[in-house]
Amino acid sequence: MISKNQIRFIRALHAKKGRESHRLFLCEGSKGVLEVIAGSYEVLQVFAFQEWIDENAAAVSAHKPVPEPVLLSEMERITALSTPSPALAVVRMKEHSLPAEAAPDGLTLVLDDIQDPGNLGTIIRIADWFGIRRIVCSPGTAELYNPKVIQATMGSFMRVEVVYGEISAFLSLTGLPANIFGTFLSGKNIYEAELSSNAVIIVGNESRGISEAAEKFVTDKITIPSYALDKKERGHAESLNAAIATAIVCAELRRRSHV
Amino acid sequence: MISKNQIRFIRALHAKKGRESHRLFLCEGSKGVLEVIAGSYEVLQVFAFQEWIDENAAAVSAHKPVPEPVLLSEMERITALSTPSPALAVVRMKEHSLPAEAAPDGLTLVLDDIQDPGNLGTIIRIADWFGIRRIVCSPGTAELYNPKVIQATMGSFMRVEVVYGEISAFLSLTGLPANIFGTFLSGKNIYEAELSSNAVIIVGNESRGISEAAEKFVTDKITIPSYALDKKERGHAESLNAAIATAIVCAELRRRSHV
Numbered sequence: 001m002i003s004k005n006q007i008r009f010i011r012a013l014h015a016k017k018g019r020e021s022h023r024l025f026l027c028e029g030s031k032g033v034l035e036v037i038a039g040s041y042e043v044l045q046v047f048a049f050q051e052w053i054d055e056n057a058a059a060v061s062a063h064k065p066v067p068e069p070v071l072l073s074e075m076e077r078i079t080a081l082s083t084p085s086p087a088l089a090v091v092r093m094k095e096h097s098l099p100a101e102a103a104p105d106g107l108t109l110v111l112d113d114i115q116d117p118g119n120l121g122t123i124i125r126i127a128d129w130f131g132i133r134r135i136v137c138s139p140g141t142a143e144l145y146n147p148k149v150i151q152a153t154m155g156s157f158m159r160v161e162v163v164y165g166e167i168s169a170f171l172s173l174t175g176l177p178a179n180i181f182g183t184f185l186s187g188k189n190i191y192e193a194e195l196s197s198n199a200v201i202i203v204g205n206e207s208r209g210i211s212e213a214a215e216k217f218v219t220d221k222i223t224i225p226s227y228a229l230d231k232k233e234r235g236h237a238e239s240l241n242a243a244i245a246t247a248i249v250c251a252e253l254r255r256r257s258h259v
Numbered sequence: 260m261i262s263k264n265q266i267r268f269i270r271a272l273h274a275k276k277g278r279e280s281h282r283l284f285l286c287e288g289s290k291g292v293l294e295v296i297a298g299s300y301e302v303l304q305v306f307a308f309q310e311w312i313d314e315n316a317a318a319v320s321a322h323k324p325v326p327e328p329v330l331l332s333e334m335e336r337i338t339a340l341s342t343p344s345p346a347l348a349v350v351r352m353k354e355h356s357l358p359a360e361a362a363p364d365g366l367t368l369v370l371d372d373i374q375d376p377g378n379l380g381t382i383i384r385i386a387d388w389f390g391i392r393r394i395v396c397s398p399g400t401a402e403l404y405n406p407k408v409i410q411a412t413m414g415s416f417m418r419v420e421v422v423y424g425e426i427s428a429f430l431s432l433t434g435l436p437a438n439i440f441g442t443f444l445s446g447k448n449i450y451e452a453e454l455s456s457n458a459v460i461i462v463g464n465e466s467r468g469i470s471e472a473a474e475k476f477v478t479d480k481i482t483i484p485s486y487a488l489d490k491k492e493r494g495h496a497e498s499l500n501a502a503i504a505t506a507i508v509c510a511e512l513r514r515r516s517h518v
Contacts (some may be wrong), residue, residue: 081503122500126499126500128495131486131495225517236418237388239413239415243504251483251510254486258450258484
């Protein structure tokens with residue numbers, strides 16, 4: 001049983017304003033909730049179907065808080081998803097700010113106004129897969145704690161550090177890797193370019209690409225070659241989705257450093 | 260000015276049932292509408308802001324039908340998008356069915372229950388970028404003419420043939436390429452596998468992967484290596500999004516055949 005006040009409180013966390021004022025966010029889905037209660041985030045409350053609580057008794061009993069059973073009709077009132085999942089957690093945000101020093105060796109992604117929550121979540125999942133520890137987001141990038149972002153990360157938000165701040169401030173830090181890659185439609189073919197896994201990759205906005213302010217810092221403009229057929233006759237895709245381009249670049253960087 | 264009957268009719272096309280009974284779908288967005296009226300699909304009606312009609316007078320005057328001006332308040336009542344775009348077209352579906360013969364040389368994608376409309380649209384856009392002419396979808400795959408799919412293709416639905424049918428029927432055709440690739444979590448590292456650009460690639464469902472019925476046809480199980488750090492300590496992403504995996508495989512196939 002969940003009170004009207006609790007419902008109102010959780011629904012407030014569907015909106016950015018509510019999340020920011022309480023510094024809390026929602027994590028939903030069976031797997032996501034199990035991961036978050038076992039992870040390093042502070043979980044304040046868990047609401048779940050009785051069946052789910054019984055099935056996962058071993059996993060949930062080792063962690064606080066004790067899940068509160070709710071009915072489907074109640075879950076439908078608190079979920080931020082279009083289809084309710086069997087479990088929902090209320091979680092405290094972590095405070096991340098721009099690093100004062102350059103990262104240790106490795107790859108860093110810089111997101112220049114990635115606005116689609118699905119794209120941001122997918123990019124975080126890609127980073128986790130390819131062993132990228134840190135993502136620096138411009139203030140215009142989608143909010144990490146948006147339920148659509150959290151959902152699309154499939155749990156990877158717990159393993160990748162995502163910080164927000166002016167990207168020109170980050171790109172001005174001393175000690176950054178020498179290579180700052182940016183994807184452009186008219187850069188050097190990535191399969192012919194020299195690539196390094198100790199680098200920064202800038203990912204541009206879905207429609208505008210990389211901003212002029214960020215482009216100044218790019219040392220290597222790269223492009224993913226298209227193999228569209230009969231370009232003149234048929235027309236062809238003008239670009240790839242931002243998350244898709246990020247994945248292809250990350251995969252190629254990792255391939256090179258492991259050949 | 261748009262009548263109540265027209266509003267009701269267009270809103271019926273937001274749902275699959277309405278689209279199937281009328282054999283019509285919606286295409287929205289400035290660029291998408293300009294492309295669809297210039298393309299090979301039959302466009303029955305266009306509704307647009309007067310400003311958009313004036314700006315695109317040259318492009319729209321060469322094609323029928325003449326756009327009907329609508330106000331923002333009217334567009335808000337007919338759009339299937341969360342934020343209305345300046346133009347909306349009512350378009351006749353094309354009838355695609357499973358081919359009776361194998362495709363000519365080249366790559367074919369087979370989608371085994373890709374359920375997320377955004378993933379399907381993104382995969383169509385990837386196919387267009389990489390010069391893949393045909394996608395064969397299982398009956399459980401998202402519907403091509405869902406507004407979210409059309410939106411995510413960014414116009415690529417006009418250039419890639421997307422057909423629906425039992426994929427085991429397609430995979431049983433004689434004359435198919437010898438290599439049927441499928442991505443698995445425990446396949447051969449794609450960077451060490453022999454790849455061919457004259458092939459079929461099977462893409463599995465977002466959570467269940469490739470079905471047993473389709474797996475029987477796979478000649479080469481491949482996997483995209485992860486470079487997650489400290490796997491045991493930190494945990495790591497268990498998989499990549501289906502569209503992301505498709506993009507990385509297509510990019511690698513094209514890279515190999517152009518080296």
